Amino acid sequence: MRAYLLTGFGGPEKLEYREDVPDPEPGPGEVRLRVTAAGVNNTDIWTREGAYGDLGAGDPAAWRGALEFPRVQGADLVGWIDRVGAGVPPERVGERVIVDPVLYTGGEAELATSGLLGSERDGGFAELATVPAENAIPVDTTLTDAELASFPTAYQTAYRMVERVALARDETVLITGASGGVGSALVQLAKARGARVVAVVGPGKQEQALRTGADAVLLRDDVPAGESVDVVADVVGGPAFPALLDALRPLGRYVTAGAIAGPLTELDLRKLYLKELTLVGSTVSTHEQFADLVRQIEAGALRPLLAATYPLRDLPRAQADFVAKKFFGKLVITPQE
Template sequence: MRAVVITGHGGLDVIEVRDVPVPGPRPGEVLVRVHAAGCNNTDLWTREGSYGAAEDPDIKTGWLGPLDFPRVQGADVVGTVVASGDEASAGLVGSRVLVDPAEYDGPGPDARPADVLGSERDGGFAEYVVVPSTSAHRVDGSPLTDVELACLPIAYGTALGMLERGSVSEGRTVLVTGASGGVGLAAVQLAHARGARVVAVCSGDKGEAVRGAGADVVVDRRRGEVLADAAEAAPSGYDAVVDVAAGASVGPGLELLNPGGRWVVAGALDGWAVEIDVRRLYLSNLALVGSTMHTPRIFDRLVEIARRGDVRPVVAATFRLEEVGRAQAQLARRQHVGKLIVVP
């Protein structure tokens, strides 16, 4: 089969297209023929090795530590099960499935990701991929296309996790940063679907598309007055901030939150080093919450959303398998709205 691998940490030059053997499923696993696989910022950061470590923020590593190479990236997979490793999972053969990219640190519904497809194990930028049978969720009747379904696992799972941890519900007011990107746009759509009032931060040229996804107000970050404009957009304050940018705005941005509000962060596009006045946190009973991906409970909810077609993911562009490098280059430029999808 054809697969796209990274041979180490580095630039686009470490991406290679190779012919490799089709993997065989072991007991408890299934073989999925990949119909579509989504691109994520995690693909860039994993390839670049930009996650760092507590003891050395500048060390080249994956998000959970050192990686084995070559590695097939691609965490967002939708496809058809074509083989099973045992009789217990044979009933999945022939099913259209959405794959949960995470393996977890425990059996409970609120367990945390401890291993991710395309990072700790080979992923979906290939014609076939092996996954645990418990990670393959049937979506045969979903009204969403394969390309739309491939938008969901990382971006929408992360966004849904952020909304859950931010207690975003009907009637709440939420600020979403990076609203034209994969996670940000997913958060806009999902928060709108919950009945929240959504103020979205993005560059002005993407405002119409973000408003079309469900934003009530769009704040143009290019004006350079994001916090002031966000405050004007919600004079009564925010119940939650869903933040994929972080950076210097976090500290002063806490003033936007109502007492008891939650600032949920799942990215650091504007910088990972922040400074806050901790008195603001405890005097107003605020919560600064880190949020990585999803839990089994949240992914189950995402699968139900996918089966019903409650949201229609925005697809910016599709690419052939041989164009993964071009897709990652476009992703890094951040000039698009929505998701970039690889179609083997």
């Protein structure tokens, strides 16, 4: 099959396009799908760069520890099941599925040690992929496969964030990075809960954020004056962190699932305890939460924000465009083209 292989930690030169990769075969409890669309994410870039390790100690790592090379990246898979492994009903062949990218068994506490497609096992930047059968969720929608591939990682991350802080109707939430995949998903999910959304975006993206559902828009690095929001949903981090805490009302909640602007920041503990703030970390959703997300997609409650598609051979260009951040929504690879 055709696939892009990640051959080691580093820059785009570590991506190798191949047309002779052996077709994967589904093991017991697995299905194989013909991948029709696969979304591009920050995790792809950071995994390639080894950014999840202790860079100061020269110890690069993938999503959850060591990474085996070569690896097919791509966590967001949509496609059609063409083969099943032992123990999987043969009737599943021919199903159109969207794949839950989180790899774990057990309860919610297992999320802390979960793996991810495209990191702990091969993902969707290939013509074929195998996944655990329970991760391949049948989907019934008129959305295109590329539109569906805009959802998995971004929306399940956002879903988990609003769940972790129990965002409620009529609360005001400040969302950073609101033009990106997770940020734009947060806008939609927050509005679906009846919250008032203040979106922070880069120049030229204000109108798009308003069309997505934001009630108000601020330019990057700006925050509301005074203690004016109940919740901050942050995927940016970096030097803006102290100002984001300033924007929270007493008893406010801050939730983070990313650090695009940098993972290290300063925290004034007096601000934390005097305002009785709650700081929450969030990563990926449970299988149950992902299934609920798929039901919302099928019901038309969430709108895909597909910025562009690229054939498999153009994966390096797609990643370069992703890093440049000059788009609104999601970039998607279409391996069958």
